[in-house]
Structure formats: structure tokens, C-alpha cells
Amino acid sequence: MMPFRKPLLKALKTTLAYSMYLIPPQTSELLQGPGSVKKLPALIKTQGIRKPLIVTDSILMEIRLLDKLFAAFDEIGMSYAIYDGVQPNPSVDNIEDAYALYLKNGCDAVIGFGGGSSMDCAKVVAGRVVRPNLTADKLGGYFKIMLPIPKKVPRIFAVPTTSGTGAETTSAGVITDPKKNTKYTINDFMIHPHFIILDPELTLGLPPFLTTITAIDALSHVIEGYIGSAHCQTSDIYSEVAIRMIFDNIDKVNKNGKDIVARSQMMMASYYGGIVLNRSLTGYVHPFAHKIGNMYNLPHGRVIGAVMPAVFDFYGKTVEKRLARLADIINISHPSMSDAQKTKAFIEAIRTMNQAYGIDATIPELKESDFKEIAHSIHWECIPYPVPKIMDDNDIFRLLRVLKG
Numbered sequence: 001m002m003p004f005r006k007p008l009l010k011a012l013k014t015t016l017a018y019s020m021y022l023i024p025p026q027t028s029e030l031l032q033g034p035g036s037v038k039k040l041p042a043l044i045k046t047q048g049i050r051k052p053l054i055v056t057d058s059i060l061m062e063i064r065l066l067d068k069l070f071a072a073f074d075e076i077g078m079s080y081a082i083y084d085g086v087q088p089n090p091s092v093d094n095i096e097d098a099y100a101l102y103l104k105n106g107c108d109a110v111i112g113f114g115g116g117s118s119m120d121c122a123k124v125v126a127g128r129v130v131r132p133n134l135t136a137d138k139l140g141g142y143f144k145i146m147l148p149i150p151k152k153v154p155r156i157f158a159v160p161t162t163s164g165t166g167a168e169t170t171s172a173g174v175i176t177d178p179k180k181n182t183k184y185t186i187n188d189f190m191i192h193p194h195f196i197i198l199d200p201e202l203t204l205g206l207p208p209f210l211t212t213i214t215a216i217d218a219l220s221h222v223i224e225g226y227i228g229s230a231h232c233q234t235s236d237i238y239s240e241v242a243i244r245m246i247f248d249n250i251d252k253v254n255k256n257g258k259d260i261v262a263r264s265q266m267m268m269a270s271y272y273g274g275i276v277l278n279r280s281l282t283g284y285v286h287p288f289a290h291k292i293g294n295m296y297n298l299p300h301g302r303v304i305g306a307v308m309p310a311v312f313d314f315y316g317k318t319v320e321k322r323l324a325r326l327a328d329i330i331n332i333s334h335p336s337m338s339d340a341q342k343t344k345a346f347i348e349a350i351r352t353m354n355q356a357y358g359i360d361a362t363i364p365e366l367k368e369s370d371f372k373e374i375a376h377s378i379h380w381e382c383i384p385y386p387v388p389k390i391m392d393d394n395d396i397f398r399l400l401r402v403l404k405g
């Protein structure tokens with residue numbers, strides 16, 4: 001069941017979409033280019049910081065991806081603490097453990113080093129520092145860190161090691177609570193990273209499948225923002241540039257993971273995706289992917305890849321003009337083609353991309369008996385999202401059947 005009737009929901013979404021104009025854009029300082037991570041300790045020092053907490057995961061420690069950063073800290077004689085227990089979907093315990101380590105070591109800044117999970121964990125720890133009475137499971141929702149009185153959070157440095165989530169530039173963190181089998185999304189301007197380090201060298205060792213599913217995630221951020229009703233001229237520019245970058249480079253990074261130019265482009269595209277997410281939010285693709293991914297423990301980007309074409313097909317005429325423009329941008333259209341034909345070609349290009357890099361078009365794990373629960377979650381998550389066309393239960397069930405294959 002939908003929580004509101006369609007016209008009321010549409011009015012609510014329109015109001016929320018327009019209210020995005022009232023939100024000032026969040027900005028970060030950018031350090032970018034191959035090897036830029038080595039400059040991070042010196043940058044931290046200029047901020048008057050004494051001892052940062054590095055938040056990362058054990059795999060990155062094992063493959064020694066942080067060695068260059070550690071060496072740069074040693075070079076300037078700066079100490080740091082490390083929390084390397086971040087799990088793929090950071091848990092409430094991860095936040096609390098990292099926070100305890102932050103206090104124990106007398107830290108005064110956080111560095112989120114890794115994929116979206118490590119960056120989200122670091123962001124939430126920074127928020128936790130200024131709200132010592134609110135454990136991580138109480139921070140879910142909107143502006144729990146900022147309100148009632150904003151306090152200065154420790155400096156947050158985000159260092160992505162994949163090109164996809166855009167978490168380095170979003171004002172949100174998602175954490176899970178395995179004991180209650182639930183997740184919390186913490187939305188708060190106070191946890192927007194202050195500094196972003198985009199070093200493509202950190203992504204050179206990413207295996208092809210991980211490269212692809214993260215790229216597909218970035219692609220979905222820029223397209224969902226582009227066709228939703230909260231897009232604006234600025235977000236359109238980021239979307240259009242990023243879409244071109246992804247289509248131009250996905251094959252290069254798959255064939256040669258060491259192609260530093262292509263890796264740089266993918267990293268920028270992912271960063272632009274985060275900017276678009278902040279401004280324009282998402283549509284139905286993400287609520288489907290969140291619930292299905294959580295329920296069957298499937299990687300985010302793999303589900304996104306399957307869901308995207310099916311949702312865009314459902315949008316139909318409502319997104320024709322926008323997707324036709326994207327077909328022009330990636331050069332798969334011809335002046336003689338109608339908008340409908342261009343849109344079809346664009347959706348087909350996503351399907352071809354999925355197929356080329358091993359992303360299944362269907363999700364056989366889906367169970368018909370779970371459809372009601374999935375629909376319920378999608379309706380609730382989607383309330384504030386500026387979707388181009390609203391789905392009811394039957395639309396969702398139909399789409400889930402298509403995805404089940």
C-alpha cells in the first residue's frame with residue numbers, strides 16, 4: 001500500500017523538489033591527481049590538526065593500499081590512529097568502536113579511506129563526536145547532528161578508493177543495525193566532508209567486476225538526478241559530463257585497469273555523481289536496489305545495473321525528452337530519430353553495458369512471497385524522492401516479476 005494517494009504524493013514531491021533550491025550547496029576543498037594521497041598529511045597539518053583517526057577496512061590494510069599515506073605521515077612526523085574494522089555495510093557497532101578509539105587516542109579529525117562504507121563510517125563518527133549522548137542508532141533521520149544548535153564537527157577528510165558511491169561528497173551516511181535488522185540513513189550537512197582527496201592511483205588495482213559495478217552505480221546517480229524533477233541547470237551539467245565520461249571510459253578501465261587517465265575520468269564522474277545526488281536525490285532505482293540488495297545480500301551496483309533499464313522503461317514518455325538528450329550526448333542517436341527512438345537506444349545502451357561486463361539483467365534470487373515487503377519499503381523510502389512517475393503496488397509487482405526473469 002502506498003502511504004499517500006497519488007495526487008497528494010505528487011504535490012508533496014513537487015514541494016520537496018522545489019525546496020531543494022533553498023538548500024545552499026555544500027562545498028569541499030579538493031585535492032586531486034595521481035599520487036595526491038601523499039600530500040594529505042601536510043594538508044592536515046596546515047589545518048592545525050594534531051592526530052587524525054583513519055577509518056578503513058581490513059582488506060585495504062591487507063593489500064597495503066594505505067602504505068603511501070602512512071609513509072607520508074611518518075615523513076612529517078605526525079601521529080595517527082587507525083580503525084580498520086569497517087564492514088561492507090558499516091554497523092552501529094563499527095561507529096561506536098571507531099568513536100571509542102577516537103576518544104581513547106585523543107584524535108581531532110577523521111579520514112574515511114576506502115569505499116562508501118569507510119567514508120560513511122568516518123562521517124558518522126565525526127557527527128558522533130559532537131553528539132556524545134546520541135549513540136549511532138539514534139542518529140538516523142534528518143539533522144540530528146545539526147539541531148538544535150550546530151556545533152563544529154571535527155574535520156572530515158574523504159579518500160575514495162573506488163569510483164562509484166560518491167560518498168566523498170554527500171551529506172549522508174548509511175549504517176546498519178544487525179540486531180534490529182534495520183538500517184539508518186543519517187542526513188546532515190554537518191557530516192559533509194570538508195576535504196576530498198581524489199587520487200586515481202588508489203583505484204588501479206580494482207578488479208574488473210568491482211570496477212564495473214561501482215561505475216554502474218555512479219552512472220545511476222547522474223541519470224536518476226537528470227530525469228528527476230529536482231534537477232537544475234548546474235546538476236544537469238555535472239550529469240551530462242559524467243555520463244559521457246563513464247561511457248567513454250568504462251571499456252578502457254575494464255580492459256586495462258592501470259590506465260591512469262581513464263581511472264581519473266571515472267573517479268571524477270563518480271565525484272560528480274555525488275554532487276548530483278546531493279542536489280537532485282534519486283528516483284525509484286535506488287529504493288529498489290536498497291531493499292533487494294539488503295534482503296538477498298547482493299552488491300549495490302549489481303542490483304542497480306539490473307533495475308535501471310526496467311525502471312526507465314516504466315517511466316516511458318515522462319522521461320523521453322531527457323533520455324533522448326542523453327542519447328545525443330553519448331553519440332548513439334541520429335537526427336532522423338524521434339525522442340522515443342533515442343530513449344529506447346539509450347536504455348538499450350545500458351543493457352548492452354550490463355551484458356558486456358557480466359551484470360545479469362535479472363535477479364533470480366527474488367521471491368514472489370517477498371514482493372509485498374519490498375513494495376512497502378520502496379513506497380516509504382521514495383516519499384521525498386522527486387521521481388518522474390509514481391508507482392503503485394501493481395507497478396512494483398510487475399517490475400519485480402520482470403526482474404525475477
Ligand SMILES: [Fe+2]
Pocket residue numbers: 165217218220221286300
Ligand atoms: Fe548508489
